[in-house]
Amino acid sequence: MAMSTTEESIDVDVPVHVAYNQWTQFRTFPRFMDGVRRVDQIQAAFTHWVVRYGAKTYRFDAEILEQVPDRHLTWEALDAPRHRGTVTFRALDADRCRVTLRIGLSKPGVTERAGDALGLTRRAVRRSLTCFKEFIEHQGCETGTWRGEISKGHVRLDAGQDRPVVPTWPTG
Template identity: 80%
Template sequence: MSTIEESIDVDVPVHVAYNQWTQFKTFPRFMDGVRRVDHFQASFTHWAVRFGGRTYRFDAEIVEQVPDQHLSWEALDRPRHRGTVSFRSLDAERCRVTLRIDLPSKGLLERAGSALGIARRHVGRSLKCFKEFIEGQGRETGTWRGEITKGRVRPGSGQKRPEVPTWPTG
C-alpha cells in the first residue's frame, strides 16, 4: 500500500472548510481531474475521474464522517483506494486540511504514478485549488452536518439524508 498525505492551511473557519468538503457536487470546480460526483445516498458517492489519460468511474462508501473533524471513504470499484480528509482548527479564522490517500501498490499504473510522484502532485494541486475556491467564496455553498459510523447514518440536527435521485436509463 502506498500512502500520500498532504496538508494545507486555509483562511476560513474549520466549519466552513468542512461544510464545503461535504458538497461533493462542487468537486469538479476545484479538484483536479474530477469530472462529476453524484451523492446518491448519505454514505455513497459515484465518481467520474480523469487521471493518467484515462477516465475512471467508481463508487465510494463514506465509512466515517464526524463534522469539523474528518471524513473517511473507501472505493468499492477500481481504482481501489481509501482515504481520509481531516480538519483541524488553527484559530477562529483558519484551519488545516489534510488529505491522505492509500493506494494499492500492486498495479502498473499505481507503481508508475507513485514512482513519478504524479499522484502526490495531483493531491497537492487539489488541496491548493480547494483553498483558492473556499477562500474566494468566503463561505460554504451548502452543508451536511450528519455523522456516519460503520455505515450507520445519523443526520445532523434539523437535516435529512440526501435524497436519492432518479437515474437515467440507457
Template identity: 50%
Template sequence: MTTIQESIDVRVPVRTAYNQWTQFESFPYFMDGVDRVVQVTDTLTHWETSIGGVHREFDAEITEQRPDERVAWHAVEGQKHGGVVTFHRLDDVSTRVNVQMEYDPETLTEKAGSALGVVDRRVKGDLTRFKEFIESQGRETGGWRGDVPRSPQRGE
C-alpha cells in the same frame, strides 16, 4: 499500498471548510481529473475520473463522518483506495485540512507515476485549488452536517 499525506491551511473557519468538503459534487471545480461526482445516498458517491488518458467510474462509501472533524471513505469496487480528511481549527478564521489517502496502483503507468510522486503532487495541487476555491467564495456552497459513526461493517 501507497500512502499519501498532504495538508494545507485555509483562511476560513473550520465549519466552513468542513461544510464545503461535504459538497462532493463540487469536487470537479478544484480536483484535477475529477469529471463528475454524484451523491447517491448520504454515504455513497459515484465518481467519474479521467487521469492520464484513462477514464474510470467507481463508487466510494463514506465509512465515518463527524461534523467539523473528519470524513473517511473507501472505494467499493475496482482500484483499491481510501482515506480520511481531517479538519483542525487553528483559530476562529483558519483551518488545517489534512488528507491521508492509501491506494494500490494497478497499471505500469500508475506504478511509475506513484514512484515519481505524481499522485502526491496531484493531491497537493487539489488542496491548493480547494484553498483558492473556498477562500475566494468566503463561504461554503452547502453542507451536510450528518454523523456517520464508524462501525465494524464500515471499518477501514
C-alpha cells in the same frame, strides 16, 4: 492489497466549519479537484465518481465509512481504482484551519507504480488541496452543508436537520 499512502496538509483562511461544510458538497469537486469530472451523491454514505487519470476514465462507487462534522471524513472506493482516504479538519484559530488529506492507493499495475515513483500522486493531492483552498477562500462561504454523522454504516442526522439525508440536486 499493497497500498501506497500520500499525505499533505494546507492551511486555509476560513473557519473550520466552512471548510468542512464545503468538503461535504461533493458535486463541487470538479471545480477544484484535478481529474474529477463528476460526483453524484447516491445516498448519504455512498457517492459515484467519474475521474480521469492520464488517458483513462474511471467510474467507481465510494462508501463514506466515517464522518464527524468539523473533524474528519473517511471513505473507501468500492471499485477500481481501489483506494481509501481521510480528510481531517483542525481549527488553527477562529478564522483559519488546517486541512489534511491522506490517500492510500492500491498498486495493481505498472502505470500506477510508475506514477507514484515520479511523485504524480503527491503532486495531485497537493494540487487538489491548493485548489480547494483557493476555491473556498474566494467563495468566502460554503455552497451547502450536511452536518450529519456516519459511523460503521449508520447515518445520524444533525439534531437541527429536518431534511432528507440524501441531497436533492440533479444527477443527470
